[in-house]
Every structure is written in structure tokens, then in C-alpha cells.
Amino acid sequence: DVKVTQSSRYLVKRTGEKVFLECVQDMDHENMFWYRQDPGLGLRLIYFSYDVKMKEKGDIPEGYSVSREKKERFSLILESASTNQTSMYLCASSLIGRMGTEAFFGQGTRLTVV
Amino acid sequence: GESVGLHLPTLSVQEGDNSIINCAYSNSASDYFIWYKQESGKGPQFIIDIRSNMDKRQGQRVTVLLNKTVKHLSLQIAATQPGDSAVYFCAEITHYTSYGKLTFGQGTILTVHP
Numbered sequence: 001d002v003k004v005t006q007s008s009r010y011l012v013k014r015t016g017e018k019v020f021l022e023c024v025q026d027m028d029h030e031n032m033f034w035y036r037q038d039p040g041l042g043l044r045l046i047y048f049s050y051d052v053k054m055k056e057k058g059d060i061p062e063g064y065s066v067s068r069e070k071k072e073r074f075s076l077i078l079e080s081a082s083t084n085q086t087s088m089y090l091c092a093s094s095l096i097g098r099m100g101t102e103a104f105f106g107q108g109t110r111l112t113v114v
Numbered sequence: 115g116e117s118v119g120l121h122l123p124t125l126s127v128q129e130g131d132n133s134i135i136n137c138a139y140s141n142s143a144s145d146y147f148i149w150y151k152q153e154s155g156k157g158p159q160f161i162i163d164i165r166s167n168m169d170k171r172q173g174q175r176v177t178v179l180l181n182k183t184v185k186h187l188s189l190q191i192a193a194t195q196p197g198d199s200a201v202y203f204c205a206e207i208t209h210y211t212s213y214g215k216l217t218f219g220q221g222t223i224l225t226v227h228p
Contacts, residue, residue: 004157033216042203043158043218059217090157092216102148103216105157 003027006091006106013113019078021109023091030095032074033103034058034066037088049074081113126225133194135222137187137204146207149178149189152221153200161189161202191224199226 007022025032031050035043035058045058049068063085067075074093078085088110092103127133139147145166150158162173164180164187171178177190187204201221 035218040220042220043205043216045217092157102160102163105150105159107155107157 004091004093004104004106006089006109008109009107011109011111013078013081013111015082015113017078017081017113019081019111019113021076021078021089021091021111023074023076023093023106024072025074025091025093025104026072027093027104028071029093029104030071031093031103032068033092033094034064034074034076035090035092036060037090037108043090046076081111083113085111086113087111123220124223124225126227127194129194129196129226129228131194133189133191133198133224133226135189135191135202135224137189137219139185139187139204139206139219141206141217142185144185144206147178147180147187148205148207148216149176149187150203150205150218151198151200152203158203194224194226196226196228199224 004025013019033048034046036046037043044060046060046064047055047058047066049055052068052071055066065077088108090108091106094103148163149161151161152158162176162178164171164178169180175192179188191198201223203221204219205216207216
């Protein structure tokens with residue numbers, strides 16, 4: 001079974017803190033994604049990566065950065081957390097290139113910024 | 115901008131009935147679609163996919179229909195069960211060269227009453 005693991009289920013951080021969300025996948029997938037999920041807005045893409053050290057901005061990259069130093073690990077960084085970044089964060093991975101490649105999701109990290 | 119969206123945000127059905135969840139998309143270049151199911155407290159889980167060169171695909175108790183003329187996608191669930199209660203998302207893959215970037219709709223909440 002494909003496994004995408006996010007390091008925390010729940011996090012509470014203070015405004016202004018630097019926050020790291022970690023994601024690890026065990027299927028040797030090239031693509032990895034970070035989404036945030038908010039009620040009524042569905043899943044919105046923050047960043048994605050198609051290879052080690054490669055990254056592309058998604059639809060809402062402002063206030064976030066990412067790191068992909070190893071193929072299996074994709075980190076989302078909130079440089080200075082703000083209350084409007086309170087959300088559910090979902091990591092996903094998929095194989096590169098071929099049509100019909102589904103993405104596999106982690107269980108999510110619910111981040112609260114106070 | 116391009117978007118993938120759902121007509122109905124909520125759907126309530128009786129156990130044993132058939133369910134139909136709809137999705138409209140606006141990107142005429144979309145070439146691949148996926149339906150995901152998300153249960154409470156979990157990440158989205160793949161249900162079924164369809165390529166743009168198809169108009170119907172069947173799985174176990176589920177059928178996806180694609181109408182490219184009106185840019186409409188639907189998910190049919192036969193003999194709906196309480197375990198089918200979840201949020202259902204349609205997603206579109208946009209291929210940038212060889213990357214698979216998922217764009218999600220807002221989601222439909224399906225509630226199955228025993």
C-alpha cells in the first residue's frame with residue numbers, strides 16, 4: 001500500500017512562529033504536493049514538486065515556502081505564521097508524467113495559529 | 115480563471131438508493147478527471163478516474179460519466195450504503211509537460227440515512 005505520512009495530526013502555533021509541516025511518502029513518487037483545505041473552498045494547491053530540489057508555485061503560495069531535499073520528503077514552511085493560515089493541510093504524492101496517475105494523500109495536519 | 119466546481123454542496127439519500135454527484139469544469143483542455151472520497155478526519159481517497167477520450171467508466175458500485183460537450187462530470191453510486199457518507203471531490207489533472215497538477219472542486223457532502 002502507498003503510504004503518505006504527515007508528521008503531526010494537530011498543531012497549535014503562535015502568530016509569528018516559524019512552522020514546519022513534514023510529509024514522507026514510501027512509494028518513490030516523483031511528484032509531491034501541499035494543499036490546504038478550508039470549508040467551502042475545497043482543496044487549494046500551495047506548492048508542488050516534481051523532483052528533488054525542484055518546486056513550483058500552486059494557486060496560493062503567499063506566506064509559504066517548501067523544501068524537497070530528498071525524494072521521499074516534502075516540507076511545507078510557514079515563515080511567520082498568521083491566524084489566516086489556520087487550516088487543514090494535506091500532503092499528496094503521485095507518479096510523474098503518465099496520464100491516469102492518481103495522487104495519494106496523507107491524513108492531514110490541522111494547524112491552529114493563535 | 116479556470117476552475118472545477120460542483121453543482122450541489124449537499125446530498126441526502128436513503129440507504130439502498132442510487133446517488134448522483136455532479137461536477138462542472140471550465141477548462142476545455144482538461145484531459146483527466148478523478149473522483150475522491152474524504153471521510154471525516156481522513157485525507158481524500160481515490161474512487162475512480164476517467165480520461166477525456168472516454169465518456170463512461172465503471173467500477174465497483176460506482177460509475178463516472180463525462181460529457182465534454184457541456185463540460186460536466188458525474189459520479190453515480192449504486193445501492194448507496196451508510197459507509198458511503200463522506201465528502202466527494204472531483205479533481206482535474208492539468209498536465210504541465212510531464213507534471214500532474216490536481217485542481218479540486220469544492221466538494222459535495224453525501225449523507226446516507228439508514
